[in-house]
Amino acid sequence: MFGLFSLSLKINGFPMRKAHQLYTEIIAEKKENYANILEQKKKNIVTFHQSNNPLYKELTAHLSLTDWNSLPVMTKKHFQKPLIDRLSKGYTLKNVYINKTSGSSGDPFIFAKDKLTHALTWSNIIYQFGQFGIDFNRSYQARFYGIPLDKLGYAKERFKDFISGRYRFPIFDLSDKVLEEVLETFRRKKFDNINGYTSSIVLFAKFLQQKNIILKEVCPTLKCCVVTSEMLFPEDKLLLEKQFGIPTVNEYGASELDLIAFQNPDGEWQVNAETLFVEILDEKDNPVPNGQEGRVVITSLYNKAHPFIRYDIGDIGVLDEKSTPQKPILKKLIGRTNDIAILPSGKKSPGLTFYYVTKSIIEDDGNVQEFVIKQTKIDTFEIEYVSRIALTESQIKDIEKAIETYLESGLTFHFSRKEKLVRSKSGKLKQFVSLI
Structure with missing residues (x-):
């Protein structure tokens, strides 16, 4: 568990050992009567923020906290104020994890997580990738992501990649000439997983298809490919698995929250019920039956630094009819509400x-x-x-x-x-x- 990657998180003040222990306890809880345990967790995070967070206290001042469906649905517009004014009592800009969203929904904002919650996010990621034989402390990742083009931002990301065991392919130019260089890199390096934006990875797979090349034959150490941030269509999944010769895993997440859903080894898009509570709501903020589409609304069950309670992420999705509190399954992700x-x-x-x-x-x-x-x-x-x-x-x-x-x-x-x-x-x- 505690190799270079985990050590780097620990050095930066994230309590990885404590988070790993807590995550193990959460997994064990899911074997019990999890519906009751989940209700208590929802109540605990609401009570905490109502007592300790000025923003959430004002938002819920005249509401009954015992009726979950009466709680307000939060959006990024609630957070368009300085971060310091959104932090809970006891948290400052110096003792939390701070980042910003990409702004792809039109409302970018800076957010915070308490350090245990951020460490818990990484425990979850490590666990999910581990199902496919990927060890973050030993793995070598081929990463298809963007990268800042200013010198400082570029250097910072490259250093983070080095610490995290990643080799990044910048994706702003994916011409055949560049993809030929990408292919040559796979011939030289012992990658064990691919991770990145769906469209870029699909483009690479089409390049391989034209050349009639199976990537696993070029780079035998590969174990799986994880695509994220953009829609993965069924035919593209088939293309990736054919041209790469490895399983393709569909990831759905949000930087301000956690992994939201991650495809399990059985091919199900399993929703994160460990650190999040995911609802599908209609236009009037009422839950819809499983199998019906609606807005994806998420509660972070552990983040005490910043309230994400019934937070509308801006996506439209469907939970599978066979979903349970222990194992909710995302049947379909349709797209963003502004699309x-x-x-x-x-x-x-x-x-x-x-x-x-x-x-x-x-x-x-x-x-x-x-x-x-x-x-x-x-x-x-x-x-x-x-x-x-x-x-x-x-x-x-x-x-x-x-x-x-x-x-x-x-x-x-x-x-x-x-x-x-x-x-x-x-x-x-x-x-x-x-x-x-």
């Missing part, structure tokens, strides 16, 4: 609907490598794509016909072939954007 297309008829449709339909058609022959869809007017969409050969008129008509079938007629599409797609500063690729 909704509003159509001329008044119909609202998740932007990923376009992506699903379009993807199923234009990727049949492997020509199109990546694409994004932008809604510029209520009836107008731009589809930007990267390909070896431009789409034909026949292909474009097939796409328009399919979208009409799944959505509605009368929509206008403009197709634009690009050399590369614009990514965010972090390197993420936003697959659908509404500009209206």
